[in-house]
Amino acid sequence: MPAAFQAPAVVLTGAGASLELPAQVKRLGATVLLVTDRYFASNGLADRFVQALAREGIATTIFSDVQPDPTVRNADDGLRVLRACGAEIVVALGGGSPIDAAKAIAVLATNPGPLSDYAGYHRIPARGVPVIAVPTTAGTGSEVSKVTVITDTERDVKMMMYDANLLPVAALVDFELTLSMPAPLTAHVGVDTLTHGIEAYVSRKANAMTDPLALSCVRLAARNLYTAWSEPDNRAAREAMAMAACQGGLAFSNSSVCLVHGMSRPIGAVFHVPHGLSNAVLLPAVTAFSITGAPNRYADIARAMGLALPDTPDDAAASALADGLEALNRKLNVPRLRDCPGVDSARFERLLEKMASDALASGSPQNNPVVPTAAQTVELYRQAW
Numbered sequence: 001m002p003a004a005f006q007a008p009a010v011v012l013t014g015a016g017a018s019l020e021l022p023a024q025v026k027r028l029g030a031t032v033l034l035v036t037d038r039y040f041a042s043n044g045l046a047d048r049f050v051q052a053l054a055r056e057g058i059a060t061t062i063f064s065d066v067q068p069d070p071t072v073r074n075a076d077d078g079l080r081v082l083r084a085c086g087a088e089i090v091v092a093l094g095g096g097s098p099i100d101a102a103k104a105i106a107v108l109a110t111n112p113g114p115l116s117d118y119a120g121y122h123r124i125p126a127r128g129v130p131v132i133a134v135p136t137t138a139g140t141g142s143e144v145s146k147v148t149v150i151t152d153t154e155r156d157v158k159m160m161m162y163d164a165n166l167l168p169v170a171a172l173v174d175f176e177l178t179l180s181m182p183a184p185l186t187a188h189v190g191v192d193t194l195t196h197g198i199e200a201y202v203s204r205k206a207n208a209m210t211d212p213l214a215l216s217c218v219r220l221a222a223r224n225l226y227t228a229w230s231e232p233d234n235r236a237a238r239e240a241m242a243m244a245a246c247q248g249g250l251a252f253s254n255s256s257v258c259l260v261h262g263m264s265r266p267i268g269a270v271f272h273v274p275h276g277l278s279n280a281v282l283l284p285a286v287t288a289f290s291i292t293g294a295p296n297r298y299a300d301i302a303r304a305m306g307l308a309l310p311d312t313p314d315d316a317a318a319s320a321l322a323d324g325l326e327a328l329n330r331k332l333n334v335p336r337l338r339d340c341p342g343v344d345s346a347r348f349e350r351l352l353e354k355m356a357s358d359a360l361a362s363g364s365p366q367n368n369p370v371v372p373t374a375a376q377t378v379e380l381y382r383q384a385w
């Protein structure tokens with residue numbers, strides 16, 4: 001089957017890319033809904049953008065009721081504000097949560113909804129209101145992806161929606177906005193990025209357009225994540241991680257994420273563990289489980305990460321990978337699943353079967369080199385415990 005590669009029409013990268021926001025908005029209209037979270041609404045950053053837009057005659061309404069792991073309610077509330085202000089453009093400022101919320105609000109404005117009708121692949125009938133994404137984490141890659149993840153709190157499910165109609169029209173990737181990330185956030189979102197590169201490369205939907213982006217993402221993340229974590233002001237490392245996040249987003253959005261992401265979402269939905277952290281706790285065990293399905297691909301990743309030499313045979317290189325990922329978690333102080341905040345063992349035991357079944361129902365695990373049974377998925381959760 002032919003492979004499609006879709007990306008925002010404009011991807012601006014480098015220091016100061018976010019200062020181009022007024023110019024990018026002006027190409028599309030004159031009224032903006034700025035979707036952000038409470039942190040950026042109160043620390044002055046959102047106001048700085050509002051003022052820059054105002055200088056160009058652009059009127060902006062701020063919607064900042066977006067929580068980490070945005071909910072259906074956040075999207076519905078944002079839609080009401082969009083309708084009330086009649087904005088022609090949605091600007092997303094923040095990490096993956098405000099960007100995902102903005103993408104959901106934008107498609108709810110032009111489609112009947114509810115959002116639960118759009119969970120899964122290619123289910124959104126019409127393009128949304130144009131979205132310009134300005135990421136502040138490095139990161140989810142949501143600024144360039146066809147994906148949004150919205151939590152249905154009634155069912156405790158993180159709904160994954162994958163549709164080209166979710167693609168932002170422009171992404172302004174300015175690493176200077178990521179310099180303020182504290183160390184744990186840097187680690188979590190950085191391992192999310194690394195996981196995007198790895199999963200995009202081993203996915204059954206990997207293709208010639210996504211492979212170079214995925215490997216570059218893995219290489220950049222392996223070389224720079226620890227430095228960005230331990231030296232937060234290191235501009236070169238921050239810039240490299242922002243590029244890795246953007247490349248990883250382009251790669252997985254046109255290939256797919258796989259089993260780590262499939263299993264990670266139920267942990268987020270049930271225990272509210274941050275997305276990158278739930279990926280990190282699963283990554284070593286899921287990688288070890290999956291290697292037999294694509295040993296040459298996992299070997300390429302081990303080499304890109306510097307865990308194996310160019311001439312190391314595939315089997316040896318691939319088996320160095322799971323150990324290397326475990327060691328990276330230890331360096332970044334990533335805890336075991338049982339030690340993550342909000343996780344308790346009684347609830348874990350009670351909900352294991354549901355988590356495994358929700359993971360498999362999301363569709364992502366079906367792209368994994370080895371597709372697990374429900375019992376194997378339960379066993380993998382136990383290994384991460």
Ligand SMILES: NC(=O)c1ccc[n+]([C@@H]2O[C@H](COP(=O)([O-])OP(=O)(O)OC[C@H]3O[C@@H](n4cnc5c(N)ncnc54)[C@H](O)[C@@H]3O)[C@@H](O)[C@H]2O)c1
Pocket residue numbers: 037039040067068069070094095096097098100136137139140141142145146147148149177178179180181182185189192275276
């Ligand atoms: N759509 C996609 O393609 C995609 C891919 C991966 C993950 N996601 C989703 O993205 C969400 C997670 O996004 P995230 O990990 O970027 O974090 P986030 O947006 O949830 O933010 C986490 C916290 O970090 C703070 N923060 C963000 N940037 C900061 C900065 N520069 N300095 C200081 N604090 C900052 C936020 O205010 C918030 O309190 C999850 O819901 C996940 O499911 C989406």
Ligand SMILES: [Fe+2]
Pocket residue numbers: 140192193196261275279
């Ligand atoms: Fe992710």
